[in-house]
Amino acid sequence: MLAVARSDAPSGADSVDRAVDLVHSSPARAQRRGDSSFTGLIPFLVFIALFLGVPICGIVLSAFRVADVNDPGSYVPSLANFVASFRGASWDAMQNSLQISVIAALIGGVVGLALAQAILTTRSKKLIAVVTVLTSVLANSGGVPLAFSFIAAVGNAGIMTGLLSLTDLGFTLYSSGGLILMYQYFLIPTMVMVVLPTLAGLRLEWKEAAASVGATSWYFWKKVGLPIATPAILAGFVLLFGASFATHASAAALIGGGGVPLITLRIDSGLAGGNLAGQENVAMALGVNMIVVALVVLLIYMPLQKRSLKWFK
């Protein structure tokens, strides 16, 4: 009897504790309890420090130092890598990447927006369901297989190149234009994915309501439709820009080292060249520049995305 009572004691005490907890589980108490606990997050934080913190510190530190000319093998802090990253071939690559990304995002944005509206116009539930799945798959497609399929289709010996005699038209896949064409494969679906929910949320009833108080179609779009859709459209464009700018795998598989200057490929070649003439550290500065661009993209995207959902909560 006593033994049973004793063996029950810890869990008995526990459940009393819990009962007390439950009775007092006001938000303030939950907060206090949350405050004291932290130990369970340590494995995660250690992992993050190792695989995210260390590489980021590595790239930033390397970007801000150059080899010491007086003492080979050691480094001195310097801004020279950033200066170099805004000059010559590195700057060309940066500019070209920015230019390709803006054009690709504009094309993908316009086509994606039109496509999303076209899909809604068909009023086919089945099509919308299929498109929803397909866009999230295609938005993630890319990399080596994407480059290879485009080579098979419109590359030098591609099937469509022969059929449509694209070479005679002056088209080549291994150019900025070719990259823009290829990027649309994941950009258009991304745009559809971003704007479709918003466009679908624009109810016919709203337009009818506007019409019943005398608004023309044009007036409805100006005063209701566009203001509601604009945040989503801008968010989509910004996201497309960021996705094009950071694209490396498919571009590398398509044009490798030469041909089209791109910031991602420039980082590649800087790393491959070892520390010859300090190129590795310039590559790190380019990496930091990319992080800054991506950060700006994210900071613009997030509030826009949040606002695009405002009407549809």
Add this chain to the structure above:
Amino acid sequence: MVQMRQSTRATRGIRVVAPGLSWALIILVALYIAVPMLCALAFSIYVPTTGFTFVPYLESVRDPGFFGALSLTLLITVLTVVGLLAIMVPTMVYLHLKAPRWRPVIEIVCTIPLVVPSIALAAGLVTVLRSMASFGRGSVPAQISQLLQNPDLPIVLVGSYIVLTLPFVFRSLDAGLRTIDLRTLVESAHSLGASGATVLRRVILPNVKGPVIFCAFFCIALCLGEFTMAVTLGYRTLPVWLTQIAGSNFRASISMSLLINALTWALLIAMTVLAGRAAPARVLALKGHKS
């Protein structure tokens, strides 16, 4: 009757252009999506001189580098999925249960990989590993650097892939855990005498099975297709091997790339269908690392 009319009404968007024009645009984009894949398929099964053939597929499998690349990729994939779930499921449960105040911090940390393009992350790892190796043979940093880069077990790649999935995984698990009454579940299980591990395995996991499978599929798809980090860190995974044989045997490389692509798409389709409608909030997390 009224209900029926309302439900059809809900799917009625606003028409801007004529349906005919809409279909034309849809067909045009569908062609743009389908043609490259069909051309790749044609390339892999039709050789002008010999006609229909499966030789490119056989050649890709017979390539001396194929099995090495395949086994390395599979090993990385398994380790990444296991490592990801082992780290993130307990962390997210703990976060919801015991440390809700830390949630914003962890959310920001998990969003950082979106801001660091994978080429930049790879560059950072390369510079750290190189400078550790430069301490000289046998020194502790050089040994750690070697251990992380073990050619047969690239821990550095596994860790990086886990990092790349975090923005997506955080949102997915966070949303999953929010839909269940975690505290009540855990407290009832405890009061019935279940230990912490048992609660996690037999009470919490079955309740977040959907998001967990979702994360695993996404992670597998990423591991099978990731190119940038693998090539920069010098590992011959399947995508890297594909680009290496493309120069000498393009038909073989394209046939294997089609198979990998089909598998990736199947995983992503299964994942999206399982999750139901893709929520717009997921867009950001879904984007960015494969292209």
